[in-house]
Amino acid sequence: MSFITMPHGFIRNKTKAKSTSFTPASMIDVLYDYQHFLSTNEKHNGTIAQSGPESLKRIAIIGAGAGGLIAAYELSKIANINVSLIEASDRLGGRMDSIYIADGDLNDKVFEMGCMRFPPTSHTLYYYLNKFDLPTTPNFPDPGIVNTKLLYQNKVIDWPANSATPINADFERIGHDFSNMVVYLLGDVNNPNITAPSKLFDYWHIYQTSPTENNKKQVVSAWQTLINQYGTTSYFDAVYSLAQNSEIVSKPWTQEDMNKFGALGVGSGGFDPIYNVNFVEVLRLFANGWEDNQELVLSGIGALVDALSDSLNEHGVEVQLNSKVTEIAKQDGKYRITISQECGDNTVEYYDAVIVATTTRAMELMGLTLKADVYDEYPILHQSAKTSIRNLHLMNSSKFFVTTASKFWYAANNPTGLDLPFNIQTDELMRGLYCLNYDKDLDDGRPNTEGKGVVLISYVWGDDSTKILGLSNAERYQQFLLAIKEVDSTFANLLENQTEKIDVIDWESEPHYHGAFKLNYPGQEQDNHAAFFQYQAKEQGVFLAGDSVSWAGGWLEGAMSTAINSACAAAAYVGATVADNSPLTEIASHMYKYDIPPKGPR
Incomplete structure (x- = not known):
């Protein structure tokens, strides 16, 4: 699904980068160092606030994905703030969705159904990974990084490891x-x-x-x-x-050149x-340096979910699972939240501020774009934010994972005595295949070839995901095998004979998500701007977070940066004194002009 890892000389690998090379310390659209803000205040007083509100305040966070978890974690450390985390599904993590498969004394094997590749320029993410001692490895088998085979227009093309094309x-x-x-x-x-x-x-x-x-x-x-x-x-x-x-x-x-470029793409996915x-x-x-040097978390990104969950429990955060928010309204100076419980009952709860950290489609389905309560002095959201929720585009995506009895792609584990492809890219239905190794390298630096293997047989986006929605898991598997056999029959036979556990996800049809990640259509930059900077709106106690309203759709960095924005805004709204140099004061909403056409100097 990708054929150019990065432009020549673009690789920012720490061991390869020249001393003159450049690595961004922030995202281009904000030019703000979230990691510095977090680490500075962690050392100073342990929170993003200098002091809490004078009296106890309640803040609801809707959505327990990356954005909701980080916002809850940061707010839970502030005095006099009581946090409730409300999640429609039966688990925490959102698209940080790791499925674990035991493998004896070796590391558990992982199906990363959502986030799976983590560029080190995701500085906010790496702040939390380092904080909770969760190691990463640069061994993600992107095409051209590892031995790759391509199937394009029924012809197999070699792509050796560490080759640009x-x-x-x-x-x-x-x-x-x-x-x-x-x-x-x-x-x-x-x-x-x-x-x-x-x-x-x-x-x-x-x-x-x-x-x-x-x-x-x-x-x-x-x-x-x-x-x-x-x-x-x-x-x-x-x-x-x-x-x-x-x-x-x-x-x-x-x-034809555009067909070739589109079929095999750039970096980590077909475009x-x-x-x-x-x-x-x-x-x-x-x-922003997101398309190269991607790493994986050896313990799965679910380990970060677990670490954050443990911390929330320690700080007394109330977690409500299987609780779907159907309405947010203003009443008597509070925010009234109506929650549909799994049992069918509706409950009503009142909060001083609310953070909504879901996909924009979930926001729309809970009524955030509808007319405000006629008794409200201020709307729940300004019209520009409502428009952005309606407009911003979410990409669909599907994944098909299997475990195998062995890591058969290594020479030691197959009858050929040679390494098989670690990555296969095609212009067929399966598009991109990745062989994953979640065991630590041996002391001498060689890969650990023991234990079960994990193969992401298919990772597809957009129309390629739509094409297979009507197929059962068995039908998909057989279709994918046909393409793999055209590339390497030995690989296909070993895969078919050794397949054990199968798991599949289609994010566009997943309840409560309705899509995988945000990618703007042409002309939606101004909607992105309105959604991202909604946290700076005055006289409002409802704040948006999540990668769907960020400048980094599809990356944890987007969810986590907007979580910090909304946590600071919600804390300030209920009377806390937020630490100096926060996103409330240091990111200027007028820095860039995203209007169509640009409306002149700001």
Whole structure:
């Protein structure tokens, strides 16, 4: 599902990066260091607030995914704040959804049904992983990182490990051309030009080295130029236009070149299903360093859920599972929440502030976009936030996992005596296959080839997910095997003979989620802006959080950064004194212009 891991020289691996390379310390759309804010206040007084409210206040958090858990964790440490975490499903974690399979004395094997790849530039996420001593490993088997086979138009193409592109003249040309496109737009991340800056990475590197207001303005101007140019442009249209520029590409791309690029994509997933999304969303992946150096959590991301859950229990947070919120209204200065219980009964509870940390579709289904109570002096949400909830696009996604009796792709575990592909990418229904090893490497650095294997047989997005929705698990499995057999019959036979446990998820049909992750369509940057900065709205006690309202849809960094925003806002609303340099004061909503067309200087 992907054929270019990153543009040439883009890899930010700690052991490979040049001393002159650039690594962002923040997300480009906020230029704010959440990790620094959290670590500074953790050392100072252990919370994001200097002091709590004068009297006991109740805050409800709706949705127990990453955003809800982090908001609850941070608020639960503030004096005089009583937190209730309300979750519609029967578990905590949301799309941090790890299914564990025991494997004797070895590590449990993990099906990461939701989040599974974690770029180290997700600084807020890594703050919490480090806080709870949860190790990661850079061994995620993305294509081109490990030995990969491609099936494109019924032809098998080799893609050796640690190679920038498959061994094919067209793919090599397309890969080189796209590398040039990214450098043309953003600059060279491994060698920023600080003497004669002209690109985003040049200015951003200078700003991180010398964080003056003037240097910041240069970064903002560079990113604003890209927003203005591509904010209403689809990914397909942008790439095709750039691919006609003889100063960038070796020769103009054809429709077949676009088919090849779309079928095998960039980094970690095929991009033709998202050819219709906003190109600025794609540029964010590269600007923020999310598409390379991805790691996995050896104990599964569910270990972070467990650690946060234990902490919430220690801090007396009330957790309500199987509790679906159907209405939020204002009454007598409080927020009235109506909850539908699993037994069928409805209950009503009152809170001083509310954080809604669900997908935007779940927000809409609980009535947040409907007309405010006529007795409210202030609406639950301003119209711009309601519009963003209605408009923002959620991508669908499906995964198909199996455990196998052995890690048969290693030479020691199969009759060929050779390593088989660790990754298979195709233009067929299965699209992308990943062989996963959740056991620690041996002391000598070699992989531990003992125990069960985990194979993510299929990971698909968008229309590729829709195509298989009507198929049963057995039907999907057989369809996927047909494609795998075309690539490597030995691999397919071993997989079929050794398959044990199977688990499948379709996030668009999963109750209470209704989609996998946010990706803006062209023209939705202004909706994203309204949703993200809703936490700064005045005279409101309801605040939005989650990756669906973030600048990082599909990444835990988005959910966690918006959780910090909403936790600070809710704490301040109920009378706490939030710590200095918080997102309430240090992220300027007017820093960029996302309007269509831009409405002039701000």
